[in-house]
Amino acid sequence: MREQKKRATREALSAAALRLALERGPDNVRVDDIAEAAGVSPRTYNNYFSSREQAIVAAVTSEREARVAAAVADRPADVGLADAVIEAIVGQYTAPDEPGRDALLLITTRPALRDAFVDSTTAIEHPLTDAIAERLGDADPRTARVLAASVAAAVRLALEQWLQATAASATTGGLVVPSGSLPDLLRTALAPLTPALDAAEQRARRRRHQ
Template sequence: MTSDVGLRERKKRATRAALSDAAWSLMTESGIEAVTAEAVAAAVDVSPRTFRNYFASREEAILDRILQRVTTFVEALRARPAGEPVWDSLAYVLPDMIMEMLGERERDAATLARVCAENPAMLAQQLAALGHVERMIAEVIAERTGADVERDLAPHLLAAVPGFAMRAVVTLWAEGATDRPLPDLVRMSIAQLRDGLPLGRAAPPT
């Protein structure tokens, strides 16, 4: 019985992943309007009803592939040396995280940034996904620092850094404002945040 349950769960995860991958591919290849329950289901050879059993919206389906990959990042963060400063841990794992989330296809970053900017529903779903990710990261930071994730503010503030840093980096890159590789931009963003963002300080008197 246990093996049967395990097999069913693996099949469910595989179907969910296949549906999300198909939704992502349709968006990057044909635009978000091409992502319908019928089109995604046809790509995976299941019924539209099956799609709706897994996802409440096309936006949720598109971003689910990224959300699932974040688990790898959270575990990588948890596995960093216990005495390592959290900023250093973030600088180490975030570049790999962003490339893993995008499937090592930087052009997809530009597509995702553009779609989120143009589609309020997609932006809302992205923010909801980021909120879920931030909670997981806050829990890891609290474990590493001895903080109380339910009462202390610091783990939540630091957990917000990856999502907002990556969104700023991807937007800057997607708009063609820099030709630096995405991983380098992520490292730069962490370094600037760690150093206290000099632009936030008062300018010296002239």
């Protein structure tokens, strides 16, 4: 119940932050405004977010790290680790409702929000470490952690490229046209990690057969 309450509070804060940012512009939203809209104190707000931008971005990235890890874990055993990881990343980062057009326009046209959106990729590292370790059954947790950190770094690079290009396409009329294919950028960024993921999987398979 406590975890559910914490999750609900975090969601209320991030939803309020995004709503107010869309209504007023992010520069006109204060932490006190977000806390009041969510029905909590500013002190409570500071327990969940370290910046206004982080709270705004969380509205479109909430629970994504858990969904990525779950998607990896749910892949059938006969699907290779590299394919499981890449398809999970592409699937969760390119879901139809993530982010919405208005949120995308807001994020791409504000450098601070773009940075916060890209920084959110670090949150996938720990859940993904657990998912990779479970698939490998590896006694050395460092392998899974290094692989997960590498995946997070690759995703960050892909998002940076995509957001920069998309921001450049935004017109003064308030239109934003996603530039380039995010799935293709993600696959390209993750492709160099395939040999490492394959090697880790093969090593784990040999260990199980010994």
